[in-house]
Structure formats: C-alpha cells, structure tokens
Amino acid sequence: MSDALTSPVNWRRNLFVAWVGCFLTGTAFSLVMPFLPLYIEQLGITDADALNLWSGAAFSITFLFSAIASPIWGGLADRKGRKIMLLRSALGMAIVMMLMGMASNIWQFLLLRALLGLLGGFVPNANALIATQVPRNKSGWALGWLSTGAVSGALIGPLIGGLLADTLGLRPVFYLTATVLFICFIMTLFSIKEVIVPVQKKDMLHARQVFTSLKNPRLVLALFVTTMIIQVATGSIAPILTLYVRQLNGDSANLAFISGVIASVPGVAALLSAPRLGKLGDRIGPERILIAMLIVSVLLLIPMSLVTTPWQLGMLRFLLGAADGALLPAVQTLLIYNASNQIAGRIFSYNQSFRDIGNVSGPLLGAAVSASWGLRAVFVFTALVVLFNALYTWLTLRKPGRLPLPEE
Template sequence: MLTKNNYWKRNLYVVWFGCFLTGAAFSLIMPFLPLYIEELGVTDHSSLNLWTGAVFSITFLFSAIAAPFWGRLSDRKGRKLMLLRSALGMAIVMVLIGFAQNIWQLLALRAILGLLGGFVPNANALIATQVPVKKSGWAMGVLATGAVSGALIGPLIGGLLADQYGLRPVFFITATVLFICFFVTLFYVRERFTPVSRKDALNTKQVFASLKNKNLVISLFFTTMIIQAAMGSINPVITLYIRDLSDSIENLAFISGVIASIPGIAALLSAPRLGKLSDRIGPEKVLLAVLGASIFVLFPMGLVSSYWELGALRFLLGALNAALLPAVQTLIIYNISHEVTGRIFSYNQALRDVGNVTGPLMGSFVAASYGFRAVFFFTAALVLFNLIYSWYMIKRQTRSSKTPSV
C-alpha cells in the first residue's frame, strides 16, 4: 500500500520508463531518416542534406513554440493528463509518418510531432511537484538517465529493424512503443490534482510574479539553452573530424557511432551520483564547478591527434554534462511553487529546444568557415560565457537574498 509520502518513488520509476521509451522511439528513426527522405524522392546530394536538416530541426522548433501552451494547460488540468496526451499524440503521428508519400507530408508530420510532444518536460514537472526538496537533485539526475538510455539504445535497434524489415515498418514499431508508454502511464502513474478553472489560472505576469527569485529563474532558462547549444554544436562535425584524424580508418561509421554514444554512457553512470552531490552541497555549486571543468575538456578536443583521445575526452564531457541540466532543474524547483511548475518547466523546455536547433547550425557554420577544430574552441568559449553569466546571476541573487528588506 503506497502512502502519500512515498508514491512519488513509484511515479519516478514509471515515468523514467516512459522517458526511456520516448527517447528510444525518437532515436529509433535517426539512423535511416536520410534514407527515408531519399525514398520519398529527394535524391540530389545537396537537397538531401538540406531536407534532412529541415526535417530534423522542425520538430524542435515547433516543440519550442508549443511548450508554453502545454505547460499552462498542465498547471490547469494536471501533469499526468499531459503525459497521456503526449504519448498518444506522438504514437498516432508516427503511424502517419509511416504512410507519408512525399517530403512535404513528412515535414508537416514532423512539425506536428513537435507540437504534440513534451513527454519529458511534463515528466520533470510531475516529479518536481511530488519529490521532497532534499531529494530533488537525485530524482532529477535519475530521471535524466531515462531519455538518455533510450536515445542510446534506439539507433542500434532502429538500424537492425530497418535492415531486417525495411524503413516504413520501423515507424509502426515506434508507434507501438509509444502506445505502450501511453498505457504504462495511464495505469501506473498516480497524481492527486485538483483542476483549476481558466479564470482562476495565473496569467504569465502572475506566474513570474509568484517566483521567489524571478531573475535567477529566467537566467536558468538561458543557461539551459546555452548548455544544449554547446552540446549540439559538436554533433554535425564528429564523423568528419574523426575521418580527418585517421585518414586510413576503415570502419568509420562504427567508430563514429561509438564516439558519439560515449557521452551518453558516461552520463548514465554519473547522473545519479552527481544528483546526490547536488543535494548535499547545493546545485548552484555543482552547476558552476561542472561548467568550469567542461571548458578544460572541450578545449583540448580541438588539439587531439587521434580518435581515441577524442573518445576519452568525450567520455569525461558526458560525465560532466550529466550534472548540468539536473542542476538547473533542481535550482528551478528551489525557486518555484507547485502551482506554476508545469508552466516554468515548459519555458525551460522551449529554450532547450531553441538550443537544439541553434547549436548544430552554429557548429556547422563555424566548421565551414574556420575548420573542424575551431568548433571545439568556439564551444569552449560559449561554455565560458555561460559560466561567467551563471556565476554573476547566482552571486547577484545570493547577495540580494542576504539584504534585509525595508
């Protein structure tokens, strides 16, 4: 029999499983998305690159647009309902993607997928409203490993399924995974929520007025965006950079896949431990320390002479990055009330999606203009800016909180 004090633990593990399934579902199709676009009639090399980038990015763009609306609705209707809406909506869209007949249909459906998504931010909001504050760092760290685990295993399974059954059936398999996520959430997630009428719901101005430290929370949104942009800026050049480091390498695709996956493996190992550390010494200290350490890992990536050196540094970066977003989320939890959790986490997700779109674009531009190695120097400089900005905002907030009110 679950009591009021411990049912959040079951919810944590159930929504972790849901995040794992949605992470796997989204990444299942990534290995062969360009092949599917080619199957839909786009065969020119430059056009294929352009359409692949557009089809991939449009999901994050529309997710950023829709996130505030879903966050507002979750604060009125409950977070479990938003989890169910997201899982079911994405499952239906995946089925339709499997029936797409041309590139424009695929682009439109990927945009709708972004509009209907949001399982992970709503999972974060649900747990944030239930977990004891002193365990929030650990809980956010554990929850972060769910989507990471799914994203790691998804490409491997997707590639095997595509080779075995063809491209279109993988979308139907992905939809089945999302339907499973829907039913697991329906039957096993528990939420005690009293719906709020539209007239009683807080507007945007009232939401920010209710925050304990408004300026700090807003700065954390932008910190999330910069973190995501910095992590994503490297992705477009990894394979080409590895090829430059080892001219005679035969299994380039396999080596690139391993090095691309290494940060996720490191994050799985370190996220819960760093979450506990965040609870013990404070998330603001962990955030600043990890941002500082990341600079000393990113910069040498532009100086390596072999792919195994790059892989080792990527492992260290993944272990550090595992603490960044959970630390930001924990700081947000410390400074908001349960009544606005869905809205605030949706704003944070919107800025994260903006980082997902802008990071690869910046990385590609820097690589085209100054070479592959410059991407790592640029990313290190971006993280340095984030460190200075975060340190200033945290110090400013600490100083103002110590000033007695008149």
Template structure:
C-alpha cells in the same frame, strides 16, 4: 512502497520508451527523405535539415502552452496526450508518400511533444524537496538510456525490416509508454489552477522570488543543448580527417557519439545525490567549468582515441548539468507555476537543439573542425559568467532580506 517512488519507477520507463522511440528514427531520416524521391545532394541536405529541425521548432513554440495546461488540468493527462499523440504522428510517417507529408507530420510530432518535461514536473511535485536532486537525476537516466539505445536499435531495424517498419515499431513503443502512464502512474490530489486563476507570462515571473536567476537557468539549458549538438554535424568528418586510412569511420563515429551517454548514466544519480547534500548550484557551476576545459582540450586532439576519452569524461559532467538546472527550477518556483516554468525551459532546450548544429556547421565551414570545439567552449564560458552573476545577485538579495528581517 511510497506512491512517489512507484511513480518515479513508472515514469522512468515511460521516459525511456519515449527517448528510445524518438531517437531511433533520427539516424536514417536522410535515407527516408531520399526514399521519398529527393535525389539531388543540395535538396537532400535541405530537406533533411528541415524535417529534423521543424519538430524542435514547433515544440519550442507550444511547450509553454502545454505547461500552462498541465498546471490547470494535471500532468498525467499531459503525459497521456504526449505519448498517444506522438504514437499517432510517428505511425502516420510510415505511410508518407512524399517529403512534404513527412515535413508536416514531423511538425505535428512537435505539436504533440512534452512527455519528458511533464514527467519531470510530475515527479518534482511529489518527491520530498530534500531528495529532488537525486530523483530528477535518476529520471534523466531514462532519457539518456533511450537516446543511447535508440540509434543502435533504429539502425539495426532499418537494415533488417526496412525504414517504414521502424516507424511502426516506434509507434508501438510509444503506445507502451501510454499504457504504463495510464495504469501505473497516480497523480493524486494536487492544487489545480482554473482558467480564471491562470497567470499571464508576466505574472508568472512576477510570482517568482528570483526571476533573473530563472531566466539565467533557461539560457543555461539552451547552452547545454547547444554544446551537445554543435559537434554533431562535424563529428564523423573530424574523425575521418584524423584517421583517413580507417575503413570503419561510421562505427567509430557512432561509438564516440554514444560514449558520453554511458558516463552520464554513471554520474547522474550520484551527482544528483551529492547536489542534495552540498548544493545543486555548486554542482552545476563545477560541471560547466569541467565542460569548458574538456571542449578546449578536444580542439587539440590528434587521434580518435583521444577524442573518445575526452568525450567520455565530458559525459560525467553532462549527466549532472540538465538535472541540476531542473532541480534549481523546482527550488525557486511554486507548484502553481511549475508546469509553466518547465514548459519555458523546454522551449529553450529545443532552441538549443536547433542552434547547436547550425553553429557547428557554420563554424566548421568558416574556420575548420577544431574551431567548433573552441567556439563551443567559449559559449559555455560566457554562460558560466552570466550564471555566476545571476547567482551572486540572488545571494545579495537573500542577504538584504535577512538583514531587513533582523531590523
């Protein structure tokens, strides 16, 4: 088997264990905050929000630095650093005795992040360019699978072995990810960038053929994460408002929250392969348009079943959007700066993770649950317009370059 295929399979399992480990803690984080002595409703809401978001905020700040280091020292080293670093940070959280310790350890966890973007960059640097869409989309199914299975596994373990034990089990999963990376992934010879040759942020963008399009793709990544997260804070409450007599709201909410991941698993490799054939940009624009239509439709649902069906359909588009962005980032950047570019993109992704729930909570407080879906649709629509403009500028520039060559 070709080495890049072996690496793809190995990295897939590494990303799966990482996604599983990170997501299985999130459902009971407020319960753990409460167990650490935070009792009032207001303080519990505040600390739950802080310990959740600080990981993403720190990750957003340090991701470009890790990307730069990956370009200089190699991506396998960054994968080992991230998996072992997160394992230690999460293991220590099991022994926290107050909420401040948990907050600081969650910040430390953000500092050690970067497994999945470096895995993407590693695969992107080795896979044949004509198969990059399929490879990146296949790799994205690992994270999706982990994020689907994580909350279910975390909830089950929390009920049966206790909250603190879940952190220990999570750390063990990340050690498995570390071992998979150490023994199975081969990076091979690659052009490393010395510290003296390291480009400044400005020089990185100057080296790109279409820097405007690159920034537009970063913004698109943020919007994709924002629209995934905006519904999170209100989903259970919205379902409860539609089915007040139901006595299994938690189960319904969990099912409706997870169902897009199932359809995303089905669509990601297929749409990635289709993008390799007809153009990744077309796939990205089409799936964003589908997302706008579905979010607008969600604002008119009257039953949980209707919401579940629309979110299932949304998953088909969702499975293609981020891999399509990442494939385009590879296409329009060189190996010399791929790590930096993926680091910047990861920062925008984390910003979307923070901004989405904040927007959803604010809109629902001011205008009601249904307006969250409408507001999300408007944000995606605005993003489509800016992305379409950036892609048009790229085509015009390409046409001018070709015309100049003919002359």
C-alpha cells in the same frame, strides 16, 4: 513528506514509471534517426544537395514546433495536471509516428514532423510531475536518475532502429515506434498516480505574473539560458564529429564504427554520473554542482581542439559526458527550488522551449564556425560559449535572493 508513505501518492513508484516512460519515448524518437535521410530519399528526394536540405529541415522542424508549443502545454499542465499531459503526448506521438510510416511524399512527412513537435513534451512533463512530488532534499537525485531514462533510450534507439531497418525495411520501423509509444501511453494511464487541485482558467497567472511570483526571477532566466547553451554546446559538435574523426584518423575502413563509439560515450558517462552528482548536489547545493560542471566542461572542450588521435577525443568526450550528466538535473532542481507547484508546469515548459531553441541553433552554429575557421575552431567556440554561461550564472547566483533550503 519525508518518504513515500507520508505522501498522498507513491512518488517512488511514479519515478520508476516516469523513468520507463522517458526511456521508451527516448528510444522511440531515436529509432528513426539513423535512416531519416534514407526515408526522405525513398519519398522521392534523390538529388544530394536537396536531400541534405530536406533532412536538415525534417530534423529541425520538430524542435522548432516543440519550442512554440511547450508553453501552451505547460499552462494546461498547471491547470489540468501533468498526468493528462503525459497521456496526451504519448498517444499523440504514437498516432503521428504511425502516419509517418504511411507518408507518400516529402510534404506530408515534413508536416508530420512538425506535428510531432507540437504534440511532444513527455519528458518535460515527467520532470515537472516528479519535481512537484518528490521531497525537496531528494530532488537532485530523483531528477538526475530520471534524466538517465531519456539518455538510455537515445543511446539504444539508433542501434535497434538501424538493425530493424536493415531487417524489416524503413516503414515498419515507424509502426514499431508507434507501438512503443502506445505501450508508454497504457503504462502511464494505469501506473502513474497524481493528486491535482484543478485551477480555473480565470485564476491562472499570466506570463508576467508567473515570473513575478518566482523567488529569484533573474536566476530562473539564467537557468533557461544555461539549458539552451547546454544544447548548443552538444549540437554544435554533432554535425562535425564524423568529419573531425576522419581528419584525425584518415579514411579508415571502420570510420563509421569509431565515430559511433565516440558519439555515444558521453551518453554512457552521463548515465553513470547523473544520479551520483545529483545526490551530491542534494548535499552541497545544486548551484555548486552547476557552476563546477560548467567550468569542467570548458576545461575539457579546449583540449578537444588539440587532440591528435580519435581515442584522445573519445576519452575527453567521456569525461565531458560525465560533467554534462549533472547539468540539466542541477538546472531542474534549481528551477523547482524557485517555483511553486502552481506554476511548475509552465516553468519546465519554458525551459523546454529554450532547450529546443538550443537543439535548432547548435548544429547551425557548429556548421557556420567549421565552414569559416575549420573543425578544431568549433571546440574553441563552444568552450567560449560555455565559459560565458558559467560566468553569467555565477554572477546571477551571487545576487541577493538566497535559495530556500531543501525540506527535510
């Protein structure tokens, strides 16, 4: 299985199509984020405090329900195949997005945001599909490149969404988003190929058996925690970033623009670094890349608490994004090294659940730390959390139970 010609499926074509799918879903999700509070206001929530509360709830509930549903979809993916899960996710999200544009009150909208979380999961299933098809010695490069799809979509989505909302109004953007997701469904239906061996429900491993079948269960658990902490580190800074830029720069006329640039630069850096560091991980080992980039993240987060200008912060965040671009692909590569194809769907779905928990808890922790000790303390707190994770992962990797060598 050294190349696409000897594989029963053309994994290179699947990788390209999955990348486009991740890009479209990343774009679709982020299209509506810039004006989410404005839409909630349009639904009748006008009090400032209530608007903040409902906006936070609408944002978080999607990740919360995704964390609950991911293991269920992962089990079905192992039984029925990953392609059908991609189709379910794309079509389900398209329908929900269309219904969001028709919502007439906040409760309907909140219910639909929860349903969006339940029906999501395109990206983790795309990762599982590619991870089980690509040759092991190309896993880091392939998963690193795949990760740039969702990142690219998340970067461009807010720009397009804001422009469309100003031009067309809020509700039409939901309909356009549903159209993008339906295109993703059609493209996946006709272009993704998968050879599956159906597993009967009675033959499925239970959760305990899944973990006992792993080559290194302790390491896999550490990788789940790493995924959660990566999202905590990202999310803890997000709520206070604009406030921190204002503290550094004052109430300048272009505060929103400067904050937007500083918020976006890590994603741009991750786009550039993820495939390259993934390829390096294939050569020297993803575990070395993981530990090294966690340490680099700590060394970059601490100076962020000491900067005096927004551009110093922007430069450090660019370097942080370059390091972060290698983290999730390295985690995913190590996961597939330690799991058989029979349970890959569930392992990736468990990892997604930990990621969603990090997405929910990160902003809450960041807000709590900034309220108690100030904005600069958030960066120190985040650095300490990442340092703990680096030490925990390093100690776990030192335990007996070597990783299998990549297949040639």
